Amino acid sequence: MTDLTRLTAAELADKIHTREVSSEEVTRAHLDRVAAVDDDVHAFLHVDADGALAAARAVDTTLDGGGAPVSPLAGVPLALKDVLTTRGLPTTCGSRTLENWLPPYDATVTRRLREAGVPVLGKTNMDEFAMGSSTENSAFGPTRNPWDRDRVPGGSGGGSSASLAAFEAPLAIGTDTGGSIRQPASVTGTVGVKPTYGGVSRYGLVAFSSSLDQAGPCARTVLDAALLHEVVGGHDPLDSTSVDTPVPPVVRAAREGAEGDLSGLTVGVVRELSGEGYQPGVLSSFEAAVDRLRSLGAEVVEVSCPHFTHGLSAYYLIAPSECSSNLARFDAMRYGLRVADDGEHGAEEVMSLSREAGFGAEVKRRIMLGTYALSSGYYDAYYGSAQKVRTLIARDFAAAYERVDVLVSPTTPTTAFRIGERVDDPMAMYLADLCTIPANLAGNAAMSVPSGLSDDDGLPVGLQIMAPALADDRLYRVGAAYETARGPVLDRIPELEGVASR
Known part of the structure; x- marks a missing residue:
């Protein structure tokens, strides 16, 4: 009998809709897989078996x-990242501050999934409030990379990417503020897409950095990601930043791309996003990917985006500044964790003690950094200057897209690093998002698609494809063409049961 957990979402949909199998059989098979392996992987924070089977x-x-x-x-x-609200199901954002919180409403993404008849298996683990690149900052313990359980699955959405790589779910939703969909996809050998900013509603997405946060699809194939993109995308009047335009024809683009012809398309290789500091196996995989795009008929040219080198610095002023504002709502007064509520402490002291107990070290670091950057006398020097750099990066993109249709780079400079390796070195951790941050700052669309395994350590490497705002379909055309020519990657993943970590 076919192992239903190894089929793509498109294959499963076909079998369900032609009544070859039932949705209940498919859903139960994945719930059984979660029960068998998730104690080891820890992709899920909450499994909703009853709700999934009912759907x-x-x-x-x-x-x-x-x-x-x-x-x-x-x-x-x-599988749904635990930063999107789910009525009647816990939404913790990986934080003790929201432990056991049951939202009274669904996020728009959640609602659209339910209306589309998609059973939600549960909520996936993540770095606390989406702040991190390894899923080690979760208050509920780290998620492990199914390729090597001594290594991270990326972050902040490591739970979503790990659930795919471990065959616990055929589809997942992530969110991407500086790379939190694409970087986990890269290090787990899966596909992750950051849509154009405003292309998928942020209503009900617990905010980290409101001008950067973007929900998007995670999958094992480009077509599956496209199918999910069309389900969750589109205008939402409940989100003031939602783009009031039709979803780009991403499914059609993925199907056309799978035919393998990129003739007439120009690909730009970003000079500033490779070279010194990148793992040799990542660079060799990227170079091979570029050669493959050329063999599919694409014209390949080098493009310089000089301000990309300042993206990391700008991001780590803008995002923490917005975080310090957004997380002020967690004040222990209305909902969430409350400590020292004994009548002997005043309201301000209860707030302070609750935030001290509820927030982890990385969240506190970013709140303090952002509060400082926004403080009187420093606003223009830090936050204001970072926003000017953001404008320059957007102009770099605009100039590049006058010459090329898409841009490419490695998704992340290294393969998955070992759990604990960077927890005491924030800068090393932040560098994991070096290649992904520019697209967030500009609001453009970007995808990570597996480009094979590194020669260095046999771990997955990702190819990042970037496209102009509202041209998300270009990602899917190029990604699908490349995926078809490259062949499968996840078929080489070590089986979880009975196999020791590398």
Whole structure:
């Protein structure tokens, strides 16, 4: 019998909609897989077996009655990052501050998934409030990379990417503020897409940095990501930053790209996003990927984006500044963790003690950095200057896209590092997002697609593809063409059961 957990989302949808299998069978197979391996991987913070099976049965009932599927992904289960609100299910953001919080409403992404008949298997682990590059900052323990359980799965959305690589879910949702979808995808051999800013609603996404946060699809294939993108994307009047335009034709682009012809397309290699400081195996994989794009008919040229080198510095002023403002709402007064509530402490002291107990070290670091950057006498020197750099980076992108259709780079400078290796070195941790941050600062679309395994350590490497705002379909065309020519990567992952870590 076919192992349902090894099929793509598109294959599962076809089997469910033609009644070869039921959604309940597919969902139960993935829940069984979670039960078998997640003690080792720790991709999930909360599993909602009853809710997922109920949603699956509802799809089956409709199809058995002769009804049409409500969406192309109806009946295909999914793992949801625990930063998107789910009515009646915990939403913790990986923090003790929100431990056991049950939101009274669904995020728009959550609602669209439910309306599309997608069973939500549960909520995935993440760096606390999406602040981190390794999922080690979760208050509930780290997630482990299924390729090597001594290594990180990336962050902040390591739980979503690990659930895919461990075959616990065929689809997942992540969020990307500085690379939190793409960097985990790179180090787990999966596909991750940061849509154009405003292309997927942020309503119900617990805010870290409001001008940067973007929810997006995570999958094992480019087509699966495209199918999910079309389900969750589109205008939302509840989000004032939502773009009021149709979702780009990403599924059509993925299907056309899979035919393998990139003739007439110009690819720009970003000079500033490779070279010194990059792992040799990452660079060799990237060079091979560029050669493959050329062999598919694309014209390849080198492009300089000189201000990209300042992206990391600008990001770590803008994002913490917005974080210090957004996280002020967690004051122990209305909901969330409250300590010292004994009648002997005043409100301000309860707030202070609760935030001290509820926030982890990285969150505190960023709140303090952001508060300082916004303080009187320093605002213009730090936050204001960072915003000017952001404008220069956007202009670099605009100039580049006058010459090329897409830009490419490695997704991250190294393969997955060992758990604990960078926890005491914040700068080394931050460098994991060196290549991904510019697209967030400019609001452009970007994707990470597996480019194979590194010669250095046999671990996954990602190819980053970037496209102009609202041209997300270009990502899918190029990504699908490259994926088809490259061949599968996840078929070489070590089996979890009974296999020791490398």
